[in-house]
Amino acid sequence: MNITANWSYPTRVLFGPGRIKELAAACAEAGIARPLLVTDRGLRDMGITKAALDLLEEAGLGRAVFADVDPNPTDRNMEAGVAAFREGGSDGVGGLRRGSGLDLGKMVAFMSAQTRPVWDFEDIGDWWTRANSDGIAPIVAVPTTAGTGSEVGRASVITNSETHVKKIIFHPKVLPRVVIEDPELTVGLPPHITAGTGMDALAHCLEAYCSPFFHPMSQGIALEGMRLVNDYLPRAYRDGTDIEARANMMAAASMGAVAFQKGLGAVHSLSHPVGAIYGTHHGTTNAVVMPAVLRFNRPAVEERLARAAAYLGIEGGFDGFYARVVELNRMFAIPQGLSAMGVERGRIPEMAAMALVDPSTGGNPVALTQENTERLYEDAM
Numbered sequence: 145m146n147i148t149a150n151w152s153y154p155t156r157v158l159f160g161p162g163r164i165k166e167l168a169a170a171c172a173e174a175g176i177a178r179p180l181l182v183t184d185r186g187l188r189d190m191g192i193t194k195a196a197l198d199l200l201e202e203a204g205l206g207r208a209v210f211a212d213v214d215p216n217p218t219d220r221n222m223e224a225g226v227a228a229f230r231e232g233g234s235d236g237v238g239g240l241r242r243g244s245g246l247d248l249g250k251m252v253a254f255m256s257a258q259t260r261p262v263w264d265f266e267d268i269g270d271w272w273t274r275a276n277s278d279g280i281a282p283i284v285a286v287p288t289t290a291g292t293g294s295e296v297g298r299a300s301v302i303t304n305s306e307t308h309v310k311k312i313i314f315h316p317k318v319l320p321r322v323v324i325e326d327p328e329l330t331v332g333l334p335p336h337i338t339a340g341t342g343m344d345a346l347a348h349c350l351e352a353y354c355s356p357f358f359h360p361m362s363q364g365i366a367l368e369g370m371r372l373v374n375d376y377l378p379r380a381y382r383d384g385t386d387i388e389a390r391a392n393m394m395a396a397a398s399m400g401a402v403a404f405q406k407g408l409g410a411v412h413s414l415s416h417p418v419g420a421i422y423g424t425h426h427g428t429t430n431a432v433v434m435p436a437v438l439r440f441n442r443p444a445v446e447e448r449l450a451r452a453a454a455y456l457g458i459e460g461g462f463d464g465f466y467a468r469v470v471e472l473n474r475m476f477a478i479p480q481g482l483s484a485m486g487v488e489r490g491r492i493p494e495m496a497a498m499a500l501v502d503p504s505t506g507g508n509p510v511a512l513t514q515e516n517t518e519r520l521y522e523d524a525m
Contacts, residue, residue: 154296154402157323159395161387164286164326167196167238168203174282174321176236179205180229182249183240184213192288192329196240208232210252216419216426217248218305219262225252229281236282239295239320246285247292247300250318253281254300267299267314267503275315285320288329290380290393291341291427293348293401295323303420310416312503325398327390335381336428339476342377342393344427346370346472347411347434348400353452354445355407355507362406367455369399374456374468381476407507410437410499414521417498424485431478432485436524438466440516444509483525492521 158166171179179200187193188211197207210228213221229237229252239249255262257279265275285295294300299314333341349369352362372392379389414437415429438445442462450461458464472478479485487495496517499505505512512520 154398155319155321155323157296157325157398159325161326161328161391163324164196164329165199167199167284167286167324168205170284170322170324171200171205171236171238174236174284176238176282176284177205178233178235179208179238179284180232180234180236180252181207181209181238181240182213182225182252183209183211183245184215185211187211187240187245187288192332193240196238196286200238208234211245213245213248216303216310216423217251218303220305221248222251222255222262222302225249226255229256234281236284239283239285240288246287246294247302250283250294250300250320251302251313253283254313254315254318256281262302262313263304263311265313265315267312272315277315277317280315280317283318283320285323286329287323287325287394287397289333289337289341290330290390290397291344293345293397293399295320295325295401296398297401301416308420309498310420310502325394327387327394330390330394331385331387333384335384336477338381338384339377339478340425340428340431341397342373342380342427343431343434343472343476343478345393345397345400346373346377347427347430348404348408349373349396350434351409351411351504351507352400352403352406354441354448354509355409356444356509357407357507359406362403365399366403366406367452369396369403370452371456372396372399374458377472378475408504409508410440410505410512410520412504413499413502413508413512413517414495414524416502416504417495418482418485418487420498421491421495422486428478429485431473431476432482433524435466435470435473436520438469439523440520441508441510481525482521487525489522489525492518496521
């Protein structure tokens with residue numbers, strides 16, 4: 145076993161109900177005097193966004209907002225956001241997100257002073273060193289869902305609008321300076337979004353836990369993150385006003401994003417092409433393919449997931465863990481297979497080829513090939 149690794153852990157987090165009131169102070173701490181609030185179209189006209197803009201305006205920070213963000217953010221969204229950032233004379237980004245807004249906001253801050261194309265900074269080797277680090281604007285992140293954990297991440301997923309391929313753009317300074325995690329902001333989420341984002345958090349923890357790479361700290365965080373999702377996602381789904389459940393799901397989401405620096409795997413490899421081609425919800429797509437990936441990876445992860453099942457209080461080892469995932473999908477009315485999401489069998493070879501070059505692929509405990517990835521997609525249909 146290779147026991148040499150490089151580790152890093154995230155940023156300052158202001159966690160708890162009502163902490164959104166500290167938004168202006170968080171901007172000041174990050175050195176932001178003229179923030180651009182980046183969110184998505186669905187949130188732009190909602191009370192949560194108005195309240196955030198009011199807080200900024202009352203503190204003399206203006207009320208600039210950009211919300212032209214697709215569910216799977218693209219380079220075109222990013223270019224429009226950078227233009228708004230520059231035209232408004234902004235000096236930092238406040239990422240208020242329900243899904244895609246925060247990923248896009250991080251890229252607006254990153255690209256605000258770059259001169260090279262964004263694809264030159266893909267998470268390959270040391271490509272991130274090509275960036276002008278001094279030109280990366282500071283970021284304050286405010287998640288409004290409990291799923292991606294992007295608030296504690298140093299990368300964003302951006303879809304190439306021409307090729308429809310999702311790319312991971314990485315730089316250490318994309319990590320937000322301050323994060324506000326206020327579970328009250330998630331209370332209004334409808335059950336299906338609560339479920340989809342929550343299963344995304346489970347996918348992050350599960351894949352990090354099963355990744356073959358050496359990272360004991362991430363391993364432990366992933367394990368506890370799975371426990372929190374197992375215990376609290378059903379509660380948050382049943383009762384969206386359950387603040388304890390909402391808070392624990394926000395914690396689980398951040399834990400998943402911290403843990404997956406250990407690696408992701410085939411759940412994400414399969415999900416990314418589907419989302420890029422069909423525009424499906426990322427977390428829900430992860431949930432749809434998760435049972436098939438568990439079956440595929442069983443020879444390599446059976447013993448490990450048996451230990452996880454015991455920690456989560458699930459009887460039956462691997463089979464019990466698998467049954468619980470299937471039970472959660474049914475509980476949350478997750479589509480039963482990719483066909484139910486509109487995915488066409490004729491595109492399986494194309495999606496398999498895309499999956500093989502996805503950055504998540506290298507973390508899968510069973511090596512992926514064109515042939516077995518096509519079979520895996522077929523099994524997930």
